[in-house]
Amino acid sequence: MKTSHTSNSQLLNDRARRLLRALVESYVREGQPVGSRTLARTAGLDLSPASIRNVMSDLEEMGLVSSPHTSAGRVPTAQGYRLFVDSLLEVKPLDSHEVRILKERLNPELDTKSLVESASDLLSAVTQMAGMVRVPRRDHAALMQIEFLKLSGRQVLAILVMNKNEVQNRILQLDREYSHSELQQMANYLNEHLAGLDLRQAREQVLREMKAVREHMNTMMLAAIELGEQVFSDQEQDDQVVFTGQIHLMDYAELSSVDKLRSLFEAFTEKRDLLTLLDTCISAQGVQIFIGQESGHKVLDDCSVVTAPYNVGGQVVGVLGVIGPTRMAYERIIPVVDITAKLLGAALNSRN
Amino acid sequence: MKTSHTSNSQLLNDRARRLLRALVESYVREGQPVGSRTLARTAGLDLSPASIRNVMSDLEEMGLVSSPHTSAGRVPTAQGYRLFVDSLLEVKPLDSHEVRILKERLNPELDTKSLVESASDLLSAVTQMAGMVRVPRRDHAALMQIEFLKLSGRQVLAILVMNKNEVQNRILQLDREYSHSELQQMANYLNEHLAGLDLRQAREQVLREMKAVREHMNTMMLAAIELGEQVFSDQEQDDQVVFTGQIHLMDYAELSSVDKLRSLFEAFTEKRDLLTLLDTCISAQGVQIFIGQESGHKVLDDCSVVTAPYNVGGQVVGVLGVIGPTRMAYERIIPVVDITAKLLGAALNSRN
DNA sequence: CCTGGCACTCTACCCTGATGAGTGCCAAGG
């Protein structure tokens, strides 16, 4: 019935929101705890420091800000950043000039690996933090051609050409020696039956044929199918993710203890934790933000992660993002990650 | 004519040498400046601390040791380490047990890239420092087979198979469209003329044929040669070197300022400086050691680098080594690097 | 030439007091 009611329903009244916002912005800019005096000057609210102290006290009680010690200013907590990001932040889209610069740096002529690396480089260069790109799932790459090359004895090199620009080699150990022309025949057979499918479909198709029509096939066809099975067997990709620009993380005061850096860099070399984190984002649509402990990985307690999935042919095939200190310029980082994901998707798409 | 003469001729008398050696060993072990008292106990010379102080004073004058401040012990200088390494150090070869363990971890079945990465991993794991391997020069890989695969329009994929296990892909842009069978013919032609050569020889051969017998050839042969020229044109390898285990460098107190770490890690991502350093070692035979500033690169002032070239088919094809603090256990590191180089060479060799 | 003794030097550590930034609370005023 009163204004206080309104402010309850939105948890925070307008003044507190403005102050929290000013506080976060100031802290992100300066990296120093923000005092009531500074806020009085910068928030544009025409309040005395004393009043602001009262509000701060409330915010602290709500767990949105905290002070390192009695007589330091306030610093946003993870929760504070969260509220800021969710409802105080105005993400202004990048202007077209910046977008063009980003776009130019993602040359669709490159092969997938280089493209992905460029994207990660781009992210880390623009944000001055660590960039990462989960590489496209090969499952969705359209198979264009498959060839076999005899290496020696029972060793055969399988060459898969996908999406015009992408090539994969797999060395197979066969159960017996095949002649050059036999291999050629098998390749022809597989090409006829699998071209245009993506890798997963190809795998399924091979398995289907193998089970269903075994008896109707001649030896060659059977061998071809068996070969196909080997080619398309799920292989783990060891280079599933690219990280670049980790070095930038050394420049942030809040991470600059050697211990923290050590465990962060460990996470980058281990990859595992970060991979699982990225994989949880692959199903989300649009930008995801993990602030501090939200990521659930202890090494990232003082970090925030901003990710966005990217699409090829209308389907999500990967995720990219950045890692930096919780104290990052979200209003800038978020659109950068967002746009980069779209551009990478577009670049990958343009060649299919 | 006196003993002093003898000691001049070898620059240092026996006592001083023993003390320097004890000092280096103690400092490498403990990481603390070594006082005269400690030396008196550990050097096994039955001298009083006071006498040792006199010797230390001499060593300091010669620039072999220095003290961080008036009342700290002594620490070896780069020159001190140099003398230690050159003439005081006894490198005991690794016992066969350790060698076997190293050998087992270098599986010759792997392709070149994985093998090289294993070697670097091995170096960093065993030494607890950063490992690096300059990858084998492709020039010396024997060409086994060359195939062309039509991708789309004028795009052709060239596949080079070398040394049984190694495959290289290159995408070529042609001046006109070639049919499947034309490509096949050209591949046959090149295979006939180039098989068994290494890449450099192949390149030279192609250029020779191109110039010499141009008029005697039919169109197909000419086209084949031109294609060959494109395939063998010098391409820079961007992954010329592998670094692993940089994270270990964070554990050494003498490097643990964030600034130093930063510039070190920058050197690892830039690669350039380290590449040139490694390349100077490629012509040396056997283990090379750069202590502190000897490497000539400022970032490595507090580091030592130990390298060894490795051979395939009697020819040096690459270098490997480790980077760590100047305060490292040389008597252990040197044989490890030495053996690893031999083992990597052997592993690479066993598949040619 | 070696050695014990001694004065000296320098770091690391702790305690101290001063300074300044910033807070919490309160009572007065709109």
Next chain:
DNA sequence: CCTTGGCACTCATCAGGGTAGAGTGCCAGG
């Protein structure tokens, strides 16, 4: 009821000083 100035208070930071400990350089005696 909200705002505000005032005031006491807290705490980090810094400089100064004093002490303990490690280690040195030098000297005189063996």
